[in-house]
Amino acid sequence: MSAKKPASYDGVALVAPVTIPYVRFSDHGAQWFFGRALAELVKSAGIDKQDIDGLAVSSFTLAPDSAITLTQYFSLTPRWIEQVPLGGASGVVSLRRAARAIQSGDAEVIACIGADTSKKEGFKELVENFSTFSAAASYPYGAAGPNGAFALITQNYMDRFGARREDFARIALSQRHNAQAYDHALIKKPLSLEAYLDARPIAGPLHMFDCVMPCAGAEAFLVMSVERAKSLGRPYVIIRGADELHNAYTDEDPIQYRAGWDIFAPGMYERAGIGPKDMDLLYTYDDYPVISMMQMEDLGFCAKGEAARFVQDNPLTFDGGGLVHNSSGGQLSCGQAGSAAGYMGVVEAMRQLTGTALGQQVKGAERALVSGYGMINYDRGLCATAAILQTGEKA
Numbered sequence: 001m002s003a004k005k006p007a008s009y010d011g012v013a014l015v016a017p018v019t020i021p022y023v024r025f026s027d028h029g030a031q032w033f034f035g036r037a038l039a040e041l042v043k044s045a046g047i048d049k050q051d052i053d054g055l056a057v058s059s060f061t062l063a064p065d066s067a068i069t070l071t072q073y074f075s076l077t078p079r080w081i082e083q084v085p086l087g088g089a090s091g092v093v094s095l096r097r098a099a100r101a102i103q104s105g106d107a108e109v110i111a112c113i114g115a116d117t118s119k120k121e122g123f124k125e126l127v128e129n130f131s132t133f134s135a136a137a138s139y140p141y142g143a144a145g146p147n148g149a150f151a152l153i154t155q156n157y158m159d160r161f162g163a164r165r166e167d168f169a170r171i172a173l174s175q176r177h178n179a180q181a182y183d184h185a186l187i188k189k190p191l192s193l194e195a196y197l198d199a200r201p202i203a204g205p206l207h208m209f210d211c212v213m214p215c216a217g218a219e220a221f222l223v224m225s226v227e228r229a230k231s232l233g234r235p236y237v238i239i240r241g242a243d244e245l246h247n248a249y250t251d252e253d254p255i256q257y258r259a260g261w262d263i264f265a266p267g268m269y270e271r272a273g274i275g276p277k278d279m280d281l282l283y284t285y286d287d288y289p290v291i292s293m294m295q296m297e298d299l300g301f302c303a304k305g306e307a308a309r310f311v312q313d314n315p316l317t318f319d320g321g322g323l324v325h326n327s328s329g330g331q332l333s334c335g336q337a338g339s340a341a342g343y344m345g346v347v348e349a350m351r352q353l354t355g356t357a358l359g360q361q362v363k364g365a366e367r368a369l370v371s372g373y374g375m376i377n378y379d380r381g382l383c384a385t386a387a388i389l390q391t392g393e394k395a
Contacts, residue, residue, distance in 0.1 A: 005267060009239035012099040013229035013392055015222045016044040017350035019358075021184045022217035022335045026117050030061040031073060033115035033340075037220040038074055041111055045222055046232055054080035054110030054223075056098050058090035058339035061116045080107035087374030088285040089244065089383035090114055091219070091343035096242050096387070098223035108224060115218035116338025146287065146376050147211060151204030153380070154290040156255040158205060160305070165205065167308035168289035169196045171325070172209045172332055174316035175286070179329025181318065181360035186215060186335040209332070212287045217337035219347045226392065235354035235392070240367070241272035242387035250380070259373060260384035261298035269300070272388045274367065276300040279388075281352055281368035282323055283345030286330040291381070295371045299386060318360040327352060327360055345370040346387070353391040366391045 018040040020033055034057065042049050055078045057067045067083040070076070080101045084090045091114060098110040157163055172191060179185035191209060199208040229236040248260030269275045276299065284295040293307035301323070302310035316325040328334060328348045331341050349368035351357045372385035 005271065006243060008271065009099050009103070009242065011226050012102050012239055013224055013226045013236035014095070014239070014346070014350055014389070015224060015229050015232070015234050015236045016041050017347040017354075017356070018044055018218075018220040019184050019347060020115070020218035022186050022215045022337050024118065024186065024213070024215050024335070025120060026216040027119075028117055028216070030059045030115050030117045031065060031070065033117060033216065033218040034059075034062075034070055034113055035074060037113045037115055037218040038111060041220055041222055045234060047109065049074075049076070052076060052109050052111050053078050054098060054101055054107030056082040056084060056094040056110060056112045058084045058086070058094065058114040058342060059116050060087070060338045078107065080110065086342070086383050087339055088287065088342040088381070089372035089374035089385045090339050091346040092242060092370060092372045092385035092387045093244055093383075094343070095223065095239070095346060096244065099239060099242075102223055102225055108228065110223040111220060112223060112343070113218060113220040114338075114340040114343035116216060116340055118214050118216035118337070147203040147206060149376050149379050150288045150290065151202075151206050153256050154205050154210070154288065157257055157290050157293070160257060161308065163293070163308040165197060165207075166193070167311060168210060168293075169193055170311040170316070171286065171289040171292050172196055175326050175330045176333050177317050178327050178360055179333030182328040182334070183358040185329045185333050187213065187329075187333045206288065210288055212331040212336035212341075215335035215337050217335070217340050219337070219340045219343035221343070221347055221350060229392070235356070237350050237353050237389045238392045240274065240388040240390050241268040242385075243268045244383070244385040246384070247382050248384060256380035258294060258298055258304075259381055261295060261371060261386060265299050265386065268386060268388065274388065276369070279367050279369045280324065280365040281327060281349055281362060282325045283349055283368060283370040284326065285342070285345065285371060285373040286326055286332050287336060287341070289332070291373055292325075295373065299369065299371060318362050324362050324365070327357070327362055342372055342374060345372070346389075349389050353389060
């Protein structure tokens with residue numbers, strides 16, 4: 001039985017992209033970053049805090065607090081609330097949930113926020129207790145954290161498709177170039193191919209510049225009706241299409257080399273009336289280069305197994321004149337602020353599409369595809385998401 005096609009997202013606008021600058025470590029809790037993001041959303045949109053009647057949040061380090069306790073901390077009275085604990089998939093999932101709430105009248109202005117803190121021992125504690133799968137079947141054998149799983153995924157991809165470390169370097173180097181022009185990037189030092197190849201080994205084929213650096217920060221945006229965005233006189237972005245799929249190919253792929261984008265992408269493009277060739281911007285979730293390559297392939301930017309050639313044939317930089325990939329530098333150069341990383345692509349795409357980029361504006365960009373990947377549970381990421389965003393009218 002075929003699944004029912006998602007309805008359109010007509011009438012929904014994304015407004016006020018916000019980033020709370022990243023820091024390597026912070027003594028502040030995740031609550032502080034949520035509060036900073038909320039204040040910036042209100043300021044950027046020119047609204048009162050009480051205009052926000054919906055709240056969607058994502059965080060690894062918010063516990064024992066939750067979305068509902070944040071409402072008391074910040075004196076909010078929402079009639080719609082959501083907590084999306086899906087890591088790198090959280091931004092698009094929150095966007096979809098919030099858009100449906102706007103369409104149904106369950107809320108009028110929804111704040112979507114991903115935020116996390118980073119303490120000295122915080123990452124160790126997180127990976128120790130990430131899931132019962134990882135705690136029982138991975139951590140006791142010394143394969144703590146995501147590096148072990150991604151080393152396996154990367155080596156399998158190299159063996160299956162013939163990719164080389166030089167191919168993965170194209171993603172890391174192009175994003176470092178983009179980061180040098182982005183105000184909030186944590187890692188701006190120029191990166192050469194030689195430095196990439198000679199970097200310290202981490203696990204299997206992974207070396208230092210293949211791995212994201214944990215940090216603290218927040219990303220956020222507002223979801224409202226197009227009419228409300230116009231009344232505020234704010235530039236906005238519309239959703240041409242979006243979809244998600246979870247736990248795909250678990251029984252077919254002993255080692256993950258796809259995650260479900262290829263299953264829903266054709267229908268998403270058909271409903272949007274546009275395809276990969278119509279995109280000016282591409283934002284893949286980039287905790288490791290191999291995952292970006294998987295998204296490029298399964299979202300139709302190249303055939304399966306051909307991402308190595310694709311990244312060699314395309315500049316990927318914000319000023320290269322071709323398809324722009326992760327214009328802010330992505331996680332590999334900005335850092336990974338926990339669940340905020342799942343919102344990064346949406347926020348950066350919004351800036352580019354509304355002409356408000358922070359130092360690396362892409363000329364004439366009108367359409368962007370943002371994809372997400374998240375929740376490494378023992379051996380694979382369980383979540384795959386994507387959204388097609390387009391510039392809205394300017395009031």
